Amino acid sequence: xxxxxxxxxxxxxxxxxxxxxxxxxxxxxxxxxxxxxxxxxxxxxxxxxxxxxxxxxxxxxxxxxxxxxxxxxxxxxxxxxxxxxxxxxxxxxxxxxxxxxxxxxxxxxxxxxxx
Amino acid sequence: xxxxxxxxxxxxxxxxxxxxxxxxxxxxxxxxxxxxxxxxxxxxxxxxxxxxxxxxxxxxxxxxxxxxxxxxxxxxxxxxxxxxxxxxxxxxxxxxxxxxxxxxxxxxx
Numbered sequence: 001x002x003x004x005x006x007x008x009x010x011x012x013x014x015x016x017x018x019x020x021x022x023x024x025x026x027x028x029x030x031x032x033x034x035x036x037x038x039x040x041x042x043x044x045x046x047x048x049x050x051x052x053x054x055x056x057x058x059x060x061x062x063x064x065x066x067x068x069x070x071x072x073x074x075x076x077x078x079x080x081x082x083x084x085x086x087x088x089x090x091x092x093x094x095x096x097x098x099x100x101x102x103x104x105x106x107x108x109x110x111x112x113x114x115x
Numbered sequence: 116x117x118x119x120x121x122x123x124x125x126x127x128x129x130x131x132x133x134x135x136x137x138x139x140x141x142x143x144x145x146x147x148x149x150x151x152x153x154x155x156x157x158x159x160x161x162x163x164x165x166x167x168x169x170x171x172x173x174x175x176x177x178x179x180x181x182x183x184x185x186x187x188x189x190x191x192x193x194x195x196x197x198x199x200x201x202x203x204x205x206x207x208x209x210x211x212x213x214x215x216x217x218x219x220x221x222x223x224x
Contacts, residue, residue, distance in 0.1 A: 043214045043215060091155075093158075103163060104212065106157040107157060
């Protein structure tokens with residue numbers, strides 16, 4: 001199956017700093033990528049949908065100025081958590097959908113801890 | 116509103132069979148997915164149903180009834196490694212995935 005990678009897998013940062021998370025589709029071109037957040041013992045929460053070359057579509061309640069998403073190429077999307085605070089600590093997961101496949105392929109996730 | 120219901124937690128015995136149910140109410144339907152998620156890891160794809168009926172894949176099977184807004188995931192010959200959360204997700208008319216809260220499956224020896 002298709003492979004999606006995420007980097008870093010874990011990050012610990014101080015409150016007020018910014019953190020960038022990369023999501024790459026390794027063996028296919030992803031026209032659409034999704035960013036999810038998952039708090040402990042809860043289901044996935046879609047944050048935003050990004051299409052290559054256009055602005056991301058954010059879900060209601062997600063601050064677009066705080067969670068910056070860039071989908072500059074068909075294989076790379078980045079999520080930047082700006083001025084991170086402890087309440088932003090979560091498991092961030094990206095997924096990618098190919099041009100023809102009905103399925104979403106998930107990255108391994110990034111565990112963010114803000115101190 | 117859109118809603119997906121599945122049991123919060125289930126317990127089963129190693130070697131047995133377990134059925135995890137999922138009911139949904141969504142604006143449109145373009146397929147139902149089942150994912151497995153181990154603690155601290157991302158979900159992994161298990162099955163996809165878009166037509167009514169049963170899809171079998173090894174020890175796992177998934178059933179769909181669109182008229183009833185119902186699906187189940189059947190796991191046979193349970194193994195300890197099957198202990199995980201199982202997520203039901205429906206793709207709506209906008210091709211967005213609507214996620215259930217997940218069912219935590221505990222396998223006992």
